[in-house]
Amino acid sequence: MAEAVKSEQQQTAAQHFEKSRLLLVGVGGMGLNAVDTLQQNSSAFADIVAIDCDQDVLGSCQAPRRVLIGSRLTQGHSTGGDSSLGRRAANGDFPQLRELFTKTDLVVLLVGLGGGLGSGAAPVIANTARDEGALVITVATLPFAFEGGDRMKLAEEVIPTLRESGHGLVLMPNEDISEVSESGVSLSDALQQGAQELSKGFQLLWTLLGQRNLINLDFISLKNMLEHTNGACRLVYVEASGPNKAKLLVKRLEDHPALKSAEVLKDSSAFLLGVLGSQDMTLIDVSTVAGAVEQRTSDQAFRVVGAGIDPAGGSRMRALLLIGAAGEKGTEVKVAPSRELVERKPLKPVRPAVTKPAGRKQTAQEELDLPSVVSKGRFKNVEPTIVQGEDLDLPTFVRRGMKLSR
Amino acid sequence: MASEPVVALEIGTARVRALVGEEREDGYLMITGVGECAARGVRKGEITDFDNALACVDTALKAAEKQSQVSIQEVYVALSGSHIQGSISRGTTPLIPADSEITQADIDTVLESARAVSLPPERMVMHSIHQQFFVDDQEGVINPEGMVGAKLSVSMLILHGVRNRILNVLKVAKSAGVEVAESAFGGLSSALAVLTPEQKESGCVVIDLGAGTTDFVVYANRCIAIAGSLGVGGDHITNDLAMVLKIPSRAAEKLKMDLGVCSPEEPVPEKPVTIQPVSGFAGRTVRLHDVNAIIHARLEETLQLILAELERHKLQDVMGAGVILTGGGAHLKNASAFTAAIMNMPCSIGRPRNVSGIATATEGPEYANTVGMLRYGLRNGVRDVRPSGFRDILGKLFGR
Incomplete structure (x- = not known):
């Protein structure tokens, strides 16, 4: 009898899972590592997808579904830390990405900031998933201090865009991960530990979202919560x-x-x-x-x-x-939320980089409503200029997921 | 005594321009007539409304005729549009018997074989410009005649475009009652107008920022390495501003002209920008920050596309003279500093060289295209030769 009830429960749960789908998406090197770890820990509670532009790295990933993007741009190699290449790679394979997210309710995007593909492609992917109607939570790790200022700078630059592309952004400084692990723990174990915490956390969230609870938790409340941050x-x-x-x-x-x-x-x-x-x-x-x-x-x-x-x-x-x-949506995110990190590695105020000047950073300002359906204005009735899958007639500003300040 | 007057016509996205000019004895170009008309019926360098475009061409030609006191019979037409692409073709011929001296006939044969490219049926070759000869494995041979080898090759830049779009532009000119003496890719004519021999020698990229298209021509290793056209231009900046800020096009155009892009060296000042009311629009205040971000994003993207093209051909390190920015877009505030920063090479504004006469046409980078077309027409010279399409004269003209 108890068995029957249990199997019935499982069945309804299964039906629910079918209806609402959780997709864990790993983007870039760090994201793929996380996905690999998740794959080992999560007992098939989610669909897992790995996205990269590096054929070899992608090939060694364990994820059941692997998507190679930007092959025309990088010929199957890495971006070499060039985030604009990462962005173009994602934009170029936009239709392929969109297909991934149809009929998905919750997308958890796992990405390591500071690299080329992660930093460049993640905002585009988050945006795509969001446009397809999924709730998007991006989990981003920040570079270790020893990875150098350039990577931290790039990570900093991409945070505002990334935050606006999805519904929620969870920042996990890698330094925190090393904090979790005791000294003498190997790097791979430390990273593994971080990924495990992440995996278990989302598994828990997903279980709660997917079943009837004593105190209920659903998508709407999750969304509301994210809107209050x-x-x-x-x-x-x-x-x-x-x-x-x-x-x-x-x-x-x-x-x-x-x-x-x-x-x-x-x-x-x-x-x-x-x-x-x-x-x-x-x-x-x-x-x-x-x-x-x-x-x-x-x-x-x-x-x-x-x-x-x-x-x-x-x-x-x-x-x-x-x-x-805390703070209005769109206020500056503290890149280094943990006190320890701030003490150890004070972030120098960076001069606006030439290629990404202050105009790109949308900080300390509230977002305006952006035209959800962007009009092409005067280019409405002419043949579109398509380059690498991007319709260049649409404002670059919009395609890059930038927002107006107020 | 000056040469016979020649007429150049550019059916641009923003403006239709006709220039009448003659060459003085000292080699200077003397502009005697300018005719201009704000263009309608042209988008991204291509004809979208025949009648409107025709009316504009007519107006421009009449104005040029009036000013120059010349009755215009035939014109040299500059062409642009994103359909114009460059490919590199290589032709090879064995030298028989081996190690024999290369003759002019061999050179003709190899040029012919490089020129014979197979294109999709809707495309036509606009220019075939030879780049360099190879004798066996020796690169960079300029004149192989008299050299000895087993095999002779040549690389050639083939510029091709969609036949109907080219013919449509020419048809507008013909319908305005003039003959088309010859037509050429606008990027090449701009380069012809603005470049100094030193710049060609050191390697450079000419970027013609037009309203509808951005044409580029790259000189490297003493030849035209690559060239092409992007279907993105100043109009896109205006449209981006209008769409994102939700303001009328005219206000957006003014915003673009007034503000340009902020200097890459300094932080963007936090200040409001007032947009004056026009009929049907109550006026608004926007942030300089936002205006700059929109223009910046578009301009950066456009330049990055050209940079990617340079990198694809591994040419970014041989641009000794850097970027020569020309076309109407070169008027954008801080355009050259911005370009230099993005492309990571020196950048200067390209204005028509060795020109005198009517001041506007001699000063502005927006006239590079038509002035270049005049030069092209003048050097092409022989008036009674009936044009039969595009000829391989540009190699001599634009090349070394």
Whole structure:
């Protein structure tokens, strides 16, 4: 009897999954690494796609679906750190990308900023997915300090665009990952650990979104939460088991490197807390965790809490915390949200690069509504100028996903 | 004594221009008549409304006739449009017997074989310009006559375009009651007007920023390496501004002319820009920041496309004289500093050289195209030869 109920549950869940699809998309070298790790950890809870312009790198990726873009531009090689090449690669294979996102509800874009393809193509891909009606959360890792100022600069430059291209942007400084891992842990393990946290976090979110819960969480509330942030989020995932798992969970949250400084939570304008537990999880367990988080956030913060049972999760109790940075949408995102990072590597104010002057950066300003359907104006009735798949008659400004300030 | 007057005609996207000029004894070009008319019926260098375009050509020709006191019989027509593309063709002929001395006949044979390219049926060859000869494996031979080898090759730049679009432009001119003496790619004629021999020698790229198209011609290794036309121009900047800022075209055009692009060296000042009301538009204030971002994005993209073309042919490092910016778009504020920064090479504004007479035509980069066409016509010279299409005269004219 219990078996029958369970299988029925699974069936409805399966139907739901069919209806609403989660797509994990890895873009560029770092994104592909993340996707590979996810592939090992996620028990087929999502469709996974890898996108790159480097044939060899893409070939070695484990993702079931791999999309090569920009082959005409790079002849199957990497962009060599040229983000404009990355952008053009994505723009050039726009139809192929669009096809990926039809009938998808949630797209999680995994990308490492600082490289050519990730920095250039990710905004285009996010935009494409968004236009196809999916909720787009971009998870971006920032370069390690030792990767050099140029990569950090490029990452900084692309953040505003990236934030505006999707619905939410989760920034994960690689420095944070090294923070998580203890000293003496190998680099690949450290990166693996970061990807695992990410994977588990999104798996939890997806489970909550895809089932009926004790305290329900759905797409609309996720979207609302993201709208109450300036577009940039931090993601924290913790789990605990044992007799005092709720208290242990709170302790782990407190100890999480991303939450080390109390301001991160206090200053947040919105947060989403998802809790997933076993059948024996009590209301007190949930309220212990939720209470601890609420205590540390401001009263004005927009909050979304969801809690549910995951029979497949064993006796663990797991929590995901998405913390939205405060401020109007479009305000400057702190590139280095963790205090440690700021101390270790103060970011010099960069002179506007010649090829990407201040005009490109849309900071500290609110966005205006952009023509959703862009008119071609005087080029309406003439043969379009198509170069590498891009219709050059449309304003470059619009094609690059730039926004007006107010 | 000056030469017989020659007439050049450019049916541009923004303006139709007719110039009458003659060559003085000292080699200077004397402009005796200018006729201009704001163009209608032309988009991106191609005819979209025959009657409107014809009316404009008629007006321009009449004005030029009136000023120069010349009755215009035939014109040299400059052509542009994104359909115009360049390809490099290579012809080879074995020398029989091997190691025999190369004769003019061998050269003719190899040129003929390089010229014989197979194009899609809708396309026609506009120019075939020889670049360099190869004797066996020796590159960069300028004149192989008398040399010894087993095989002679030549590389040739073939500029080709869509037949009907070219013929449509010529038909407009013919319908205005003049004969078309010859026509040439506008990018080449602009280069002819503005370049100094030193610039050609050191290698450079001429970018003619027109309203509807951006033509480019690259001189490298003492020949025209590549050339072509992009279907993007100043009109796109205006249209981008109008579309994104939601302002009338005319206001956008004024904004573009007044502000141009901000200097790449300095940060963009934070300041409001007032757009004056026009009929049907109440006026507005926008941010300089936004205006600059829109123009910047378009201009950068256009230049990057040309840069990509240079890089594709590995020519970016041999542009000793850098970029020569010409055409109406060269008037854009800070255009040359901006171009220099994007292309990472020196940039100067190309104005017609060695020209006298009517001041407007002698000063402005927007006249490079027509002035170049005049030069072309004058050097082409022989008036009684009936034109039978495009001829391989440009190699001598534009090349070394």
